[in-house]
Amino acid sequence: MKLLLWDIDGTLIRGHGRGLEAFKAAFQRVYELDLPLGSTAGKTDGLIVRELLHMWEEAAILERLEQFYAVYEGELHARFEHLQRETTILPGVKAALSQLQAHTIHSLLTGNMLRTARIKLDAVGLCTYFRWDWGAFGSDNHIRNELVPVAFQRAQAAGWQGTLADVVVIGDTPFDIGCAKIAGARSVAVASGQFSLEQLAEHQPDLLLNDLHEHAQLQAFLGVGDETHR
Ligand SMILES: [Mg+2]
Structure with missing residues (x-):
């Protein structure tokens, strides 16, 4: 997985x-x-x-x-x-998380500290989708490029059998793409943040999406089929 x-x-x-x-x-x-x-x-x-x-x-x-x-x-x-009142869940996120849940493991790689990440996702009810103990956070290292190995080692220590090629970083900035590349993981960039599709394309992510409404493309990229997608 x-x-x-x-x-x-x-x-x-x-x-x-x-x-x-x-x-x-x-x-x-x-x-x-x-x-x-x-x-x-x-x-x-x-x-x-x-x-x-x-x-x-x-x-x-x-x-x-x-x-x-x-x-x-x-x-x-x-x-x-x-x-709770003001945070927006970005387009397609909930559907993507739900549809991929049976086929992949969701965890986090974020510059937020673990505890503030929890507050932010708790405010929008998204906490339960993620394996928090496999994630890597700003509280683990202030250098984002060091974070993929942290998550990878946590997953492996917990018995996950995948390789770095099975790790996919999904983010909205060149820094997300960069930390995946340097670690040998794959990257999906979404232009739902402050960077445009063109700006993200320059950093050559493995998959580039306007937003997560395009989950059919994400599923195809991940090779998990579209039987749950309508
Ligand atoms: Mg971001």
Whole structure:
């Protein structure tokens, strides 16, 4: 069975700024700086912090990083009702997750920390689709390119028999495509986030979709047939 590693923001869901608002509030409280966030798409939480503090020593960043993560989790949790009301599940996502469930294993590869990933997906009722213990998160490593091997090793340790060629990363940025390529996994790019089809095409994903409405193409790519697709 193939192991699908889903990105969250821009791939499964679109928030309406509450996540960034919580991130910024936590950053301000813990690092005592009010800085513009810039582009966060495809970046891990730990990388965003490091980029904001590029003039800081790594040791000084690390000193407060756990505290930052805890405060961020609290800030996000405090906005849970807003997240529930305002977060959109992207087109075709629910159908794709449901239809592929019998044929593949869904897990996650995201720059979010495990705990904030859970809050975001809990707000839209998507948590139950995923094997959380096989996923790789921003809390595992701030370098996204290191995350496929983390998920792969977790799956193998749990008895999954696949190879890296059976791992498929699904995401909305060149960083998602890149982390799959460097690890020897395959990549599916969806233009449902901040990057256009043309921009994603430049990075040569193995499959490129406008959005997950095109699940017949995804099923064909995964070789899982379309008997559940109508
Ligand atoms: Mg994303």
